[in-house]
Structures are given as C-alpha cells and as structure tokens.
Amino acid sequence: MRRGMRPLLALAVTLGASTVAHAHSVHAGLSADGRLVVSAAPAAGLTRFDPHARSPPHRLPSAGGTESTVSVLIDHAAMESGLAPSLLRAVVQQESAFNPAAVSRAGAAGLMQLMPGTARRFGVHDRFDPAQNLRGGAAYLAWLLRHFNHDTDLALAAYNAGEGSVHRHGNQIPPFAETQAYVRSVRRYEAQWIRKLRAE
Structure with a gap:
C-alpha cells in the first residue's frame, strides 16, 4: 500500500485537475525524484488518462498496473x-x-x-x-x-x-x-x- 502512495497522488491530482474536464486526455507520471509530471503530450514514463473514453471496461496500459x-x-x-x-x-x-x-x-x-x-x-x-x-x-x-x-x-x-x-x-x-x-x-x-x- 505504501508503494502505491505516490502513483495515487499523481492519479488523484491529474484526474481532479480542471484541465481534465476540457482536455481530450492528459499524461501524468512521476519523475525520478518523485515530482508529479503532467503533460498534454505523450512522453516516456507517463500514463495516458482519458476521462471521456467511450469504450468497454479495460485495463489502462501501465508498467505497474493501476x-x-x-x-x-x-x-x-x-x-x-x-x-x-x-x-x-x-x-x-x-x-x-x-x-x-x-x-x-x-x-x-x-x-x-x-x-x-x-x-x-x-x-x-x-x-x-x-x-x-x-x-x-x-x-x-x-x-x-x-x-x-x-x-x-x-x-x-x-x-x-x-x-x-x-x-x-x-x-x-x-x-x-x-x-x-x-x-x-x-x-x-x-x-x-x-x-x-x-x-x-
């Protein structure tokens, strides 16, 4: 559970940000020193979250799972x-x-x-x-x-x-x-x- 704390904060901040409501998708992750990184463009180490996705339930692709x-x-x-x-x-x-x-x-x-x-x-x-x-x-x-x-x-x-x-x-x-x-x-x-x- 402790190992999931930092990714949790990244997810919570990312999905809770106002930009998500207007953007098609957002990419988020953690830097090597533990800082939250949010970008509108894809980049290595970032996971894409699309709250407007209209698809059947599936797993988001991420190295450690969600x-x-x-x-x-x-x-x-x-x-x-x-x-x-x-x-x-x-x-x-x-x-x-x-x-x-x-x-x-x-x-x-x-x-x-x-x-x-x-x-x-x-x-x-x-x-x-x-x-x-x-x-x-x-x-x-x-x-x-x-x-x-x-x-x-x-x-x-x-x-x-x-x-x-x-x-x-x-x-x-x-x-x-x-x-x-x-x-x-x-x-x-x-x-x-x-x-x-x-x-x-």
Missing part, C-alpha cells in the same frame, strides 16, 4: 462505508479492472461502473473522479448489504442486476447467466484479495 494507484482510495472508501477492503477491491476489479475511465456499453462509468441514477442517488457528481466514484459505489454496496440482511451474494447480485430484480425473484440470485457468473467471479476475486492483503 491497482496500486487507487489502493489508498479504496481503503478509505471501505473504511467510510464499513465494507471489507477485500470485497470492495473485488467489486472494482470485476467492474472496471481498476480503470477509472472505464465506460460500459450501457453507460455505467468509472471504477465501480455507476449508472447516472445511482451516482445521483449517492451524491456522485463526477463519475470519473476516482474518490467520488469509490465513495458512491461503496455506499451503494453497503446499502445493499444492509437491505439484504448482510447476504453478500444477494447484495452482489443486486449490484449487478438491480435490487428490484432480486426482489422479483424471491430474494434469490436472479436466474441470469451474467448475474450468476458475476457473483461467482467477485467472490473468487474477494478470496484472492483476502489472501493477498493478509500477506502484506
């Missing part, structure tokens, strides 16, 4: 919402592969793939802001856990298919292949993160 750059934000959102960090990481991994610029074909956006209505419901004004997206998504997941009596599988099914769909199917995981595969996948990621976090 998981470490958002790990501190994930931990903070988990602590605020009362979620286990391993569960929140698993959902982020499944939803966006840790890509803060991810947009699905259905219009879900950001690290936790929030739809516009869900974002408004939980006070997220900018779905591409990693901190806002994580806070809103974590708050929604925590709400679902309370709503379904802390049944994690049902909460995950509702995160994927909507709480109404879970209710319509008798408070069971809906018989949709996508939703059932989603729950299994998140639970696998969660188990992996539990082991990884314990080893750190």
Whole structure:
C-alpha cells in the first residue's frame, strides 16, 4: 500500500485537475525524484488518462498496473462505508479492472461502473473522479448489504442486476447467466484479495 502512495497522488491530482474536464486526455507520471509530471503530450514514463473514453471496461496500459494507484482510495472508501477492503477491491476489479475511465456499453462509468441514477442517488457528481466514484459505489454496496440482511451474494447480485430484480425473484440470485457468473467471479476475486492483503 505504501508503494502505491505516490502513483495515487499523481492519479488523484491529474484526474481532479480542471484541465481534465476540457482536455481530450492528459499524461501524468512521476519523475525520478518523485515530482508529479503532467503533460498534454505523450512522453516516456507517463500514463495516458482519458476521462471521456467511450469504450468497454479495460485495463489502462501501465508498467505497474493501476491497482496500486487507487489502493489508498479504496481503503478509505471501505473504511467510510464499513465494507471489507477485500470485497470492495473485488467489486472494482470485476467492474472496471481498476480503470477509472472505464465506460460500459450501457453507460455505467468509472471504477465501480455507476449508472447516472445511482451516482445521483449517492451524491456522485463526477463519475470519473476516482474518490467520488469509490465513495458512491461503496455506499451503494453497503446499502445493499444492509437491505439484504448482510447476504453478500444477494447484495452482489443486486449490484449487478438491480435490487428490484432480486426482489422479483424471491430474494434469490436472479436466474441470469451474467448475474450468476458475476457473483461467482467477485467472490473468487474477494478470496484472492483476502489472501493477498493478509500477506502484506
């Protein structure tokens, strides 16, 4: 987690800067002495972030991956919402592969793939802001856990298919292949993160 602090600051400052709202993309990284470098042009060692990307979720190309750059934000959102960090990481991994610029074909956006209505419901004004997206998504997941009596599988099914769909199917995981595969996948990621976090 400590190793991800500097990249996290670079990402947070870059994505939070006002220039991102107007620029098509921005490149950011750290110099050898740890200073933040932001450029409109590509350069060696800089990662391109495009908050206006309209593509299915994918991994941003970077040497160390993007998981470490958002790990501190994930931990903070988990602590605020009362979620286990391993569960929140698993959902982020499944939803966006840790890509803060991810947009699905259905219009879900950001690290936790929030739809516009869900974002408004939980006070997220900018779905591409990693901190806002994580806070809103974590708050929604925590709400679902309370709503379904802390049944994690049902909460995950509702995160994927909507709480109404879970209710319509008798408070069971809906018989949709996508939703059932989603729950299994998140639970696998969660188990992996539990082991990884314990080893750190």
